[in-house]
Amino acid sequence: MCSLKNIMMRTKNENISKAKKNESNGENSNNNNNTDQHFQLPIICDVDSLRTLIRKKTVRVVDVRKAEDYQQEHVPTAVSLPFAQLLEKDMPVGVIDILQDLSIVDKMPVVVYDDTFGALAARVAWTFQYVGHTNTALLEMTFSHWKNQGLETEKKINTFPKSQHSLNVNHNIHADASYVENAKDHPNKILVDARERLNFLTEHIPGAKNIPYTMVGANGNILRNAEEVKRFIENRGISTDSEIITYCGSVGTLSGLAYYALKLAGVKNVKLYSKSFREWKSLGKPKEEFKDANYWDLSAE
């Protein structure tokens, strides 16, 4: 991934076209003309780019770890949004409130990070995009990794004046239970379960394919490079032209990470079933189970 320094050297037009190329589904690009103030982020923000943006004070960095972890230390200029707080207000109006409290305005570059292999950050980033914030990226690594690399941190609690943010729900990236249920009649709509293999084998939504979240990250990066993920889905006979709906066990974190992995691999139409398998089961919907083997007894956990 090229760093921001290189990108900045190019002309403004190239810049905009790169952003559009990165995000062609609309959730992370602008419907109207881009402005000069905001650099359009790709899906993954690399360290060099983030540090440049931080120096230029043109980014909102969002730390989604627990409040006490944030208070210990965090990436410079980061604001705190503990993941649990997002879940409490996980409706479009509530999320707009959060954006405004964090002083995020429309189209402002937002980079999210966590210490949970990218899954919480992914769910937060997706939620921002869902309510209409079109310029959100995931930091390429977790906070621990950032720290292990010897990169700078700070203790200062950052607050910024409350902002205004418009609400513009992006229904294209969300799926609910009835949408998932109807999808099974469409051969081109593919359901992807992002839980680990043993959970998947135990029970899953009928017809789902398993891409465990453990497959999509590697070597300290929350996501592998696009070519690798692309090969994984091609091996599974899934075309990047398919519509893919991701889900996981409870609130769409693991599947949030899978969502971004698929976007990175070039799948244009990805949706997140954010209420995931927990809701599916509570609604008494059908499940596929596999009880003919004692696979759990192989685990050394």
Place this chain on the structure above:
Amino acid sequence: MKKINTDVSSKHNSVSFPEPNPKWGREEETEVFAQKTKLFRQGKLSEDEFRRFRLQHGAYGSRLQMNYSMVRIKVPSGEITPTQIEKIASLSEAFSIGSAHVSTRQNIQLHWVQLEDVSEVMRGLVEVGLTTREACGNTVRNVMCSHFAGVCPDEEFDATPYAKAIARFFIRNPICQNLPRKFKVNFACCVKHGLVRIADIGLIPVIKAGVRGFKIYLGGGLGAASFIGHLLEDFTPQDKLLPTSMATIRLFDRHGNRENMARNRMRYLVHEIGWDKFQKMVLKERSIVEMTTAISTAKLFDVKIEEGTRELPKTVHTTTKLPMLHEQVTLDSSAYERWLHTNAVPQKQEGYFTVFITLGAGDITANQLRVLARTIRDFSVECTARNTPLQNFAIRYIHIDDLPDFYNRLASIGLANPGALTIASAVGCSGTTSCNLAITNSHRLAKEIQLKFLQLGLDTDDSLRDSTIKISGCPNSCGQHEIATIGFFGGASRIGTAMAPTYTMLFGGSAGEQGELGKAIMRIPAKRVIDTILTIIQLYKQERSSAETLNQWVDKIVRGDGRGSIKNIENMKARLIPVTQLRSVEEDPESYRDYGNDMKFSAKTARGECAA
């Protein structure tokens, strides 16, 4: 091909580790596998064709779920580097279940890998010089070598480079790509260690008149019908090792049974032809091989390049005693002493120990593998590990002064449990956790036994130390139940009105050159196995003569030579029957279920994947 990583020990950083198995894994094979999988999914390759191809490349179908595979990683002679261990850790996390499994034949297995991801696992393995090629199917399987080779006080020379050279010569070799059935080669270090009598070719290194060579046993093997191998000749000099192996494989290829899958291992051929005749055929075939093998072909067998270049401590043949405070350990001993007593053995190199890592039936998590790899780098002078048929890892060349630090490092991640070399560490094949042929959950039973025995402190009892428990989930012998002091293989029995998982118990099996097969004693319900073993131990303690170990006592009973009230197998059975009785299924439904199941037991199996 990507450059193979080299391991450099942080403790002993003067010598870099030789490239692990250069060209052993091949990237092009991973691409072919991905292609063939696609063709199979598109219906352009028949199921039979694909199965044969898949097994040839080490992917074994999972239990009643053919969309998943067990990926078997060959580790020739069990020698594995820290970098390879770390790679297996990441592959198990990404594509398997987050744990890896050490098999009884020095393979490492990743279970429940989606068929579409097998090529990705292979790709990762190639990067570190590992392969799954010919790990299953009708091929020469992983070549085993005693994990004590090179450090065993009783060995005449280190057989490891020979084992690796044989493995390299036969992998992808056209003469063994389509054998009647699988073919197993096991090297020992001495007459005591190693599985030489239960392999198609078993070899013990010996020196005669200054010449290196082997005692070669042919036609052994465990299975539904087992045989002990026959000695080919008193001494086979090392320059006849390759021609003897080639001759044997050629005869098997030519005369082996390709019709009846249940009787097509070489041991049946030897049995049908008769040993005397087969022996003559091998010797004759060997002279033909010697006369007709091109020099260029023979040169492909290169022991020299398989020898390690790392400078290792000199052999002095005065082994060092364990640094123990007490001769005996008990349940009250410190955890460290108990571990040391039951997991470490002195090497022939003075001041050095081989230490075993206790695992539950061979399972180890990805995080544990990573810590293990770092620990090997930091503490083992040879900077590698050996995985063993006891389903664990042996870390060798640990200096006596490093033992406490080594222990602490392992303890930090749950790898310093005691009992690796005792009766507590039962062997269990994968059973119903992943195998099509399995009837019972032998894997879980082995773990339950270990848990219980460690709780009871049976690992601290030296009179039980040379006894082994080995369990298979079906009559085939992946759990090697026939060479255990007390062995079990799974089945299903009608008890009263209901079906229950049961095990046939065997007594008195053993490995090594004097190895014998166990004798079947009786059937025991799965949920009574632990109580039965505990009763046997109790009876032994009542009946033994002073210094006799459990293993020796059991052998005596099998021979009918018991001195006390239990003289023979019949006496033993009579004493055990009360323990094995079940109440009715209505009164005690739990006893009619297998371990790991809350449902009614039923014996479900599908076609075996062993033979293609």
